[in-house]
Amino acid sequence: KTHHYKWAVRYEFKSPDCYEKLAITIDGTTPGPTIMARQGDTIVVELKNELQMENVAVHWHGIRMFGTPWNDGTEGVTQCPIVPGDTFVYRFTLDKPGTFFYHGHYGMQRSAGLYGLIQVSVPNGVVEPFLYDEDRSIILNDWWHNSTYEQAIGLSSLNFRWVNEPESLLIQGRGRFNCSLAEFGGKCNQTNAECSPHIITVVPGKTYRLRIASVTSLSALNFEIEGHNMTIVEADGNYVEPFVVKNLNIYSGETYSVLVKADQDPSRNYWAAINVVSRKRTTPTGLAIFNYSPNPPLTPPPIAPSTGPPWNDTFSRFNQSLAIKARKGYTVPPPQTSDKSITLLNTQNKIDGYNRWAVNNVSLLLPATPYLIALKWNKTNAFNQSPAPETYDDYQNYDIHNPAANINATYGSSIYRFPFNSTVDVVLQNANMMKPNNSETHPWHLHGHDFWVLGYGLGKFDPVSDPMKYNLVDPIRKNTVPLHPYGWTALRFRADNPGAWAFHCHIESHFFLGMGVVFEEGVEMVPRLPTSVLGCGDTKRLRMPVKSGGSSLPSGFIYLSNLFVLLLLFLN
Numbered sequence: 001k002t003h004h005y006k007w008a009v010r011y012e013f014k015s016p017d018c019y020e021k022l023a024i025t026i027d028g029t030t031p032g033p034t035i036m037a038r039q040g041d042t043i044v045v046e047l048k049n050e051l052q053m054e055n056v057a058v059h060w061h062g063i064r065m066f067g068t069p070w071n072d073g074t075e076g077v078t079q080c081p082i083v084p085g086d087t088f089v090y091r092f093t094l095d096k097p098g099t100f101f102y103h104g105h106y107g108m109q110r111s112a113g114l115y116g117l118i119q120v121s122v123p124n125g126v127v128e129p130f131l132y133d134e135d136r137s138i139i140l141n142d143w144w145h146n147s148t149y150e151q152a153i154g155l156s157s158l159n160f161r162w163v164n165e166p167e168s169l170l171i172q173g174r175g176r177f178n179c180s181l182a183e184f185g186g187k188c189n190q191t192n193a194e195c196s197p198h199i200i201t202v203v204p205g206k207t208y209r210l211r212i213a214s215v216t217s218l219s220a221l222n223f224e225i226e227g228h229n230m231t232i233v234e235a236d237g238n239y240v241e242p243f244v245v246k247n248l249n250i251y252s253g254e255t256y257s258v259l260v261k262a263d264q265d266p267s268r269n270y271w272a273a274i275n276v277v278s279r280k281r282t283t284p285t286g287l288a289i290f291n292y293s294p295n296p297p298l299t300p301p302p303i304a305p306s307t308g309p310p311w312n313d314t315f316s317r318f319n320q321s322l323a324i325k326a327r328k329g330y331t332v333p334p335p336q337t338s339d340k341s342i343t344l345l346n347t348q349n350k351i352d353g354y355n356r357w358a359v360n361n362v363s364l365l366l367p368a369t370p371y372l373i374a375l376k377w378n379k380t381n382a383f384n385q386s387p388a389p390e391t392y393d394d395y396q397n398y399d400i401h402n403p404a405a406n407i408n409a410t411y412g413s414s415i416y417r418f419p420f421n422s423t424v425d426v427v428l429q430n431a432n433m434m435k436p437n438n439s440e441t442h443p444w445h446l447h448g449h450d451f452w453v454l455g456y457g458l459g460k461f462d463p464v465s466d467p468m469k470y471n472l473v474d475p476i477r478k479n480t481v482p483l484h485p486y487g488w489t490a491l492r493f494r495a496d497n498p499g500a501w502a503f504h505c506h507i508e509s510h511f512f513l514g515m516g517v518v519f520e521e522g523v524e525m526v527p528r529l530p531t532s533v534l535g536c537g538d539t540k541r542l543r544m545p546v547k548s549g550g551s552s553l554p555s556g557f558i559y560l561s562n563l564f565v566l567l568l569l570f571l572n
């Protein structure tokens with residue numbers, strides 16, 4: 001089945017947390033519409049950029065884009081940005097069931113409100129390995145009152161301004177800022193219906209599959225429903241061994257499904273709460289109401305909401321990561337050996353006085369020509385052709401527990417190129433930031449793939465003994481994984497999806513500051529790119545002279561037809 005959507009992306013005045021600011025909406029809403037479809041269905045989104053003064057691109061997070069890498073929506077990697085007034089048609093197939101989402105992947109537009117859920121059910125006739133009565137979905141976000149422009153300029157100024165902690169946390173696009181904290185010139189209004197809490201209505205006795213996605217720009221979150229246990233059954237579209245928790249830690253870019261039974265006193269409502277973890281918390285708890293029907297939805301629960309576990313309890317978060325295993329009978333075990341292993345040391349650095357993040361001392365600068373296009377069109381000047389570093393120089397002597405002796409890094413645009421179908425291990429290594437006694441959690445997201453999470457550790461990875469402890473039996477498969485403070489995380493994936501794929505920290509400001517890399521595999525198998533990814537407006541239809549792997553038409557013909565199109569454009 002094919003699902004067609006026509007979306008207009010534009011700025012509107014919105015008050016998701018009662019404070020009015022400009023937000024990026026899809027057809028007037030943030031979060032945008034939820035895509036609901038089945039595995040195997042095709043999604044067609046005609047996305048019109050009505051932002052007036054800004055480009056846009058939308059990434060389909062967790063959808064692997066088999067056969068359509070140019071529709072991954074990653075500006076600078078897989079496509080040119082969509083210019084104001086232009087329409088881009090995303091077309092892709094939902095390769096597996098589960099919980100996914102979409103979000104802006106240009107500049108810092110995600111934190112301006114450009115995001116929404118994708119809910120993919122199993123094909124008709126297929127049963128899932130757990131029972132529930134109904135689905136409920138929520139998408140979690142953090143929210144700032146200053147604009148993404150102020151954030152982006154602050155981050156990229158010599159006089160660095162950090163984005164700081166968010167003003168609010170949003171559940172399904174709704175939060176509540178305390179307007180009485182200051183005089184906001186009429187811009188903050190707690191009676192605005194836009195910021196009344198999200199309601200999750202349940203019928204006593206029923207079991208719900210609550211799908212939870214985190215699209216936060218910065219915050220790691222801890223989610224709980226007052227008085228209710230949650231059984232985790234799905235992570236990033238993969239079934240996991242049922243695992244009961246009271247609190248779920250969820251990092252930016254992750255999705256989970258939990259089963260919740262409405263088995264508490266039905267005469268009242270309960271809080272569903274999110275709290276910041278892993279960074280020193282200044283943002284108030286984000287709240288929704290878990291409403292037992294037929295109680296009035298907005299009746300607040302009689303007790304104060306939980307303020308969550310201590311923000312710096314790294315150990316319990318680390319243990320939750322360790323405890324999640326693939327569901328028996330529903331997983332493909334990883335290849336038992338790999339063809340290659342790379343180590344990616346994450347560091348906070350300075351370049352010419354500017355604050356940056358780097359991987360193996362290289363801070364990614366996205367080239368003007370997106371990688372996939374440069375690779376297909378053999379534009380060797382578009383990015384640095386020498387291979388990206390597979391480890392940190394002198395990794396052995398790098399002290400991850402202290403600020404680096406030399407904090408300077410360099411800009412780079414090199415990529416990692418893997419033979420098609422090879423098996424690749426990636427060891428992510430965390431370290432101290434520029435400030436002493438500081439190391440943050442980084443959620444790393446890989447486009448175009450699921451990887452197996454072979455292991456996590458606290459401290460420095462030991463290339464001899466740690467691989468012997470890898471879980472090669474039932475590791476969970478994911479597309480986003482936390483790298484804990486001062487820790488390491490080891491992944492394995494098959495380079496089996498022809499294309500060019502971003503792999504980056506999902507903290508929006510960290511990727512913006514260069515914390516990412518690009519992987520390529522099998523690009524020679526990618527068919528000729530649709531012209532719509534190559535440019536903008538009418539010039540998208542321009543046929544350019546082909547250097548490699550493109551048209552079968554003689555180049556003289558193409559040259560003449562280009563001249564003809566140019567002439568037409570000129571006459572217009």
Ligand SMILES: O=C1O[C@H]([C@@H](O)CO)C(O)=C1O
Pocket residue numbers: 162348433435440510
């Ligand atoms: O990139 C970051 O910068 C700040 C801080 O290190 C400097 O203000 C922070 O917490 C980050 O994650």
